[in-house]
Amino acid sequence: MSRGLSNLVLLNVNHNKIRVLPPEIKGLANLETLSLTDNKLEVIPAEISFLEKLTEINLTNNNLVSLPQQLYSLPQLTKLYVAKNHLKELPEGILRLSKLRVLDVAGNRLTMFPMDFQFLHLEELFCEGNSFVQHELVESVQEMEVLYLKELAARLVLAECRRRPSFFCEALRLYPALADVLSQGGSCALCSQRFLTTWLECVQFVSLRKDMKMKSSQTVPVRVLLCSYSCFNRSGHMYYGVASA
Ligand SMILES: [Zn+2]
Structure with missing residues (x-):
């Protein structure tokens, strides 16, 4: 065509x-x-x-x-x-x-x-x-997370890679496939720790007028990822857990 x-x-x-x-x-x-x-x-x-x-x-x-x-x-x-x-x-x-x-x-x-x-x-x-998702507070639940070896190792490497100079960072250059996998992770909205496959999905409610300078007075949910329950259970943030059905 x-x-x-x-x-x-x-x-x-x-x-x-x-x-x-x-x-x-x-x-x-x-x-x-x-x-x-x-x-x-x-x-x-x-x-x-x-x-x-x-x-x-x-x-x-x-x-x-x-x-x-x-x-x-x-x-x-x-x-x-x-x-x-x-x-x-x-x-x-x-x-x-x-x-x-x-x-x-x-x-x-x-x-x-x-x-x-x-x-x-x-x-x-x-x-x-x-x-x-509706604007309802989901009570924070104290849960112990069990991180699997892959996730633990990934977090260690990702954290180490932030230091300069870093042995891990140098080593990763020899394993481009591994670097590729690690690049798919995210980072915690509260503590900015990076993670690979395990996170808590949360939302924050964004005001179109206040936060985005738009005319509408509407509020919309926006995805936020946190690294752990210990971050979620911290006080002072406005992130809500998403109850999975
Ligand atoms: Zn965190």
């Missing part, structure tokens, strides 16, 4: 029955607006990341169950419309969309927004009709 269309700036194929976007879409290198409202898409190909000039994507009213992380590789994206799909979550890393100003996720199944969502510079957010 793309050969010969590399100068295309706007592609509008709304109201069709499109089920699949071919990977060849990456040839539309000059595309700025992509509109696919009212189709039957279930996935967006990773090749979307090649469309670096995209400023606006409209995927309203499709059958999307997830979005590719590569969507966040679009440096110019300012408007993203994904209302009326079946999204349960947005990929982590949304802060990479530094130019995003308008986000429409209304009518999905989101329970919360991804980490660091509150640092986006949004002007408009539409998010009604989702399954957001």
